[in-house]
Amino acid sequence: MFDRVTRTFERDGQPVPALAEMSFTVREREFVAIVGPSGCGKTTCMRMAAGLEFPTSGSVTVGGRGVTGPGPERAVVFQQFALFPWKTVYENIEFGLRGKGIARGERAERIARQLELMGLRDYGSAYPHQLSGGMQQRVAIARSYVLDPGVLLMDEPFGALDAQTRVVMQEELVKLSRVNPRTVLFITHSVEEAVYLADRVVVMSPRPGRMREVVDVATVRAAEDWDRHERIEDVMDQQSFVRLRTRIWRLLREQQATATEQP
Amino acid sequence: MHDRLSRRSFIALSALGLGGFFALWALLAASALVPKLFLPSPVAVAERFAELTQQPFVGYTLQQHLLSSFGRFGAGFALAALIGVPLGLAMGWFRWLDGVVSPLFDALRFVAPIAWVPFAALWFGTGIGGPILIIFSGAFPPCVINAYRGAKYVEPRFVEAAQTLGASHWRMITEVLLPASVPSIVAGLRISAGLGWQSLVGAELIVASSGVGYLMVKGQSNISTATVMSGMVAIGIVGFAIDLLLRSLEARIHRKRGR
Numbered sequence: 379m380f381d382r383v384t385r386t387f388e389r390d391g392q393p394v395p396a397l398a399e400m401s402f403t404v405r406e407r408e409f410v411a412i413v414g415p416s417g418c419g420k421t422t423c424m425r426m427a428a429g430l431e432f433p434t435s436g437s438v439t440v441g442g443r444g445v446t447g448p449g450p451e452r453a454v455v456f457q458q459f460a461l462f463p464w465k466t467v468y469e470n471i472e473f474g475l476r477g478k479g480i481a482r483g484e485r486a487e488r489i490a491r492q493l494e495l496m497g498l499r500d501y502g503s504a505y506p507h508q509l510s511g512g513m514q515q516r517v518a519i520a521r522s523y524v525l526d527p528g529v530l531l532m533d534e535p536f537g538a539l540d541a542q543t544r545v546v547m548q549e550e551l552v553k554l555s556r557v558n559p560r561t562v563l564f565i566t567h568s569v570e571e572a573v574y575l576a577d578r579v580v581v582m583s584p585r586p587g588r589m590r591e592v593v594d595v596a597t598v599r600a601a602e603d604w605d606r607h608e609r610i611e612d613v614m615d616q617q618s619f620v621r622l623r624t625r626i627w628r629l630l631r632e633q634q635a636t637a638t639e640q641p
Numbered sequence: 642m643h644d645r646l647s648r649r650s651f652i653a654l655s656a657l658g659l660g661g662f663f664a665l666w667a668l669l670a671a672s673a674l675v676p677k678l679f680l681p682s683p684v685a686v687a688e689r690f691a692e693l694t695q696q697p698f699v700g701y702t703l704q705q706h707l708l709s710s711f712g713r714f715g716a717g718f719a720l721a722a723l724i725g726v727p728l729g730l731a732m733g734w735f736r737w738l739d740g741v742v743s744p745l746f747d748a749l750r751f752v753a754p755i756a757w758v759p760f761a762a763l764w765f766g767t768g769i770g771g772p773i774l775i776i777f778s779g780a781f782p783p784c785v786i787n788a789y790r791g792a793k794y795v796e797p798r799f800v801e802a803a804q805t806l807g808a809s810h811w812r813m814i815t816e817v818l819l820p821a822s823v824p825s826i827v828a829g830l831r832i833s834a835g836l837g838w839q840s841l842v843g844a845e846l847i848v849a850s851s852g853v854g855y856l857m858v859k860g861q862s863n864i865s866t867a868t869v870m871s872g873m874v875a876i877g878i879v880g881f882a883i884d885l886l887l888r889s890l891e892a893r894i895h896r897k898r899g900r
Contacts, residue, residue, distance in 0.1 A: 430801055450807035460802035463898045464820040473816070474806035507899020521806070 395586035396422050399436070402580055402589055404529070404563055408596075409555055411564040411576035413626065419587030420565045424533045427563055428454045440529055450474050453522035457534040459514045461506040467493075467517050468502040474525045492524040495554070512543035516550075523554075532564045536571070545610050548574060556605065569626045573619060574610055581629045590629055595622060681867045689867035690874060698868065699859040701851055707875060710841055710852040713769070717776025718837045725784025725833070726826055732785070733792025734818065746785065754779035754840035758847050772844035772852070779840030780833040787829025791822030824894055831887040838880045842872075 397419040404410045412420045425431040426438045429448040438445045440452060448454075453474070461470050468489060475485045493499050496516045506514050515535060522530055536544040548571060555562065555575075566572050572579045577596035580589055599605070602618045613619055646654070663683050669675060670682035681689070693703035701709070732739045757778045758771075765771035795818055803817045845854025853872050860868030 428801075428805055430804070448801070448804040448807075450805070452805065454802070454805040456798060456802065458798055460798040462799060462802070462817065462820070464823070465816075473803070473808070477807040477809065477812065505897065505899065525806070 397433075398586040398588050400587065400589050401436075402592060404561055407559040407561055409560075409562040409564065409575060409577045410580060411566055411572035411578075412580045412582060413566055413569055413572045413630070414582030414587065414590075415584050415630065416567065418582045418584045420567075420582055421533055422587070424454070424531050424563060424565045427529070428452055428531050450477060450525045451528045453525050453527035453530055455515075455518050455522050455530070455532040455535045457537045459506070459511075459518045459538070461514055461517055461521070463506055466503050466505055467498060467509070470506070470517055471521045471524050474521065478525070488524055492520045495523075496520045496550075510543070511539050512547060515539060515547060519551075523558075523560075528561060530560050530562045532562065534565050534567070537566075544571075549608070549610055551575060552605075569623055569630070570614060573622050573626065574613060579626060581626055593622065593626055593629075598622060678864065679866055681870070686867050686870045686874070689865075690871040693856075693868065693871055698856060701856075703853075703856070703871070703875060706851060706853050706856045707879060710845065710854070711879070713772040713844070713849075713852065714776055714838055714841050716769075717773045717841070718780045718834055720773065721777050721780035721784050721833060721837065722830060725781045726788045726829075729785040729788025729829075730792045730819070730822060730826075733789045733822075734814070739789075746782075750782040752778070754836070755843045758843060761844070762847060767850050771847075772841065772849055775844035776837045776840050780837030783829045783832040783836060787825050787832070788822065791825025791829075792818060794825075795821040824891070824898070827887070827891050827894060831884065831891060834883050834887055835880065838876075838883060842876055 400419075400423065402410075412423060414420050422431060426433055427440065427445065429445045429452065432438075432445075445452075462473070465473070471489050471492060472485055475488065480488075489502075493502055496519065498513070498516055498520065501509065501513065501517075506517065509517070515538075519535065536547050539547060552575060564572070564575060573595055577594075577599075579593040579595060581591045581593060582588065583590045598618050602616055604613045604616060604619070607613045607616075614623075666680075667683050670677070670680050670685075690703070695702065697705075728742070732742055754775050757775050761771035761774045765774065799817055799821055800813070803813055808817065841852075842854040842857070845852040846858050849855045853875055857869050857872035860866075860872065
């Protein structure tokens with residue numbers, strides 16, 4: 379998916395490297411999380427996959443084709459939700475479907491199913507501001523899921539939520555992706571979140587962002603059968619979970635040490 | 642301090658301010674400091690005001706004068722909104738248009754509505770076109786400027802969200818850019834209505850044969866200060882009513898969006 383992608387910005391006429399030689403692949407129906415410290419370019423990765431930014435060199439491809447711009451086959455869930463405040467919940471979810479030329483009847487069916495799935499059944503006619511942050515983010519996820527996108531891009535979608543709501547949303551996302559697995563690229567700075575949700579975790583080093591290591595979680599999850607636990611804290615209690623988390627933390631620490639040593 | 646006042650005490654203070662103003666006015670009129678001819682008492686003005694609503698003055702009653710003023714205002718304001726808002730939006734969305742229009746617009750908007758009076762008089766005489774042109778010149782700039790700001794500073798996250806959801810150009814304009822600009826547009830309309838209404842009287846002082854401004858000029862030439870002041874009161878009341886109406890529209894939009 380990402381092949382030796384480099385991205386530099388200009389600041390005061392000086393080129394500032396944000397990403398250097400980043401290469402990784404998200405497989406079909408795989409959930410990949412990118413973790414790294416702030417400013418390591420993980421959001422830039424997501425924006426390039428979405429087609430909102432473009433690599434300075436290298437290439438980003440989805441399904442074998444180069445990304446030339448944004449589109450509904452690569453739906454995005456933003457950190458700040460980005461729901462349209464002038465549209466109801468229903469109209470927000472409908473927005474992308476209308477662009478795909480789907481008939482009204484089928485739209486209504488798909489939206490009803492999505493609202494049900496996300497626990498939003500009675501909120502179709504509400505406006506976003508009438509909902510809590512957690513509910514708003516459910517709407518944003520529903521708005522992307524309903525499009526049945528080939529790739530789902532999530533940029534710290536739970537970053538703006540309080541701790542309890544975040545846990546609930548993480549559990550629901552796990553359920554959702556077990557029922558209906560998707561190809562997901564998930565950006566986060568939380569190691570726990572990455573290990574809990576993802577099949578593989580891409581660990582990044584700080585500026586300019588480089589891929590440090592790819593940690594396999596899916597094998598451990600299957601071997602230890604994490605999915606038999608309903609609750610996040612029970613999964614987090616597993617020895618295997620703790621080992622993975624510690625390993626990723628060490629990776630992040632090491633590079634921070636090397637980064638601060640540099641003059 | 643301001644926001645610590647309860648609503649009730651705020652209203653009480655407002656009443657105190659108004660009451661104090663009228664008391665001072667009455668006192669000044671009653672004393673012989675200013676001749677009665679130039680400063681009639683509040684009661685005398687109120688009486689004259691009532692009289693003007695009953696008996697025609699220079700052809701019409703006060704209501705008829707107001708109606709004819711309001712008609713001109715409506716025409717000038719509507720024209721300003723119909724041309725100004727789309728122009729401002731288009732300037733915000735298309736940089737080339739911004740480039741073409743901006744220098745001209747920035748120079749012309751400093752020609753105050755009253756400075757258009759001689760030009761309007763030359764073109765239209767006392768016809769209907771003159772006042773409309775002058776009101777238009779007052780109401781137009783805020784329409785353009787606010788629509789422009791609204792269009793230019795749409796939050797990028799809305800645009801990006803719409804792009805990633807596959808919005809066409811047309812839907813981007815009608816369903817994202819336009820609704821996102823609405824609060825700014827309405828704020829502009831409110832300022833615009835206020836400026837238009839203010840310019841109106843300036844227009845009627847010179848290029849009209851009816852309207853509140855005309856009534857005031859005639860009052861002046863009859864040396865009837867009470868008539869002039871009645872006109873001022875009428876302008877104030879109607880202006881306040883227009884502002885109140887647009888303010889409630891603004892509040893409704895903000896409430897719907899939860900701000």
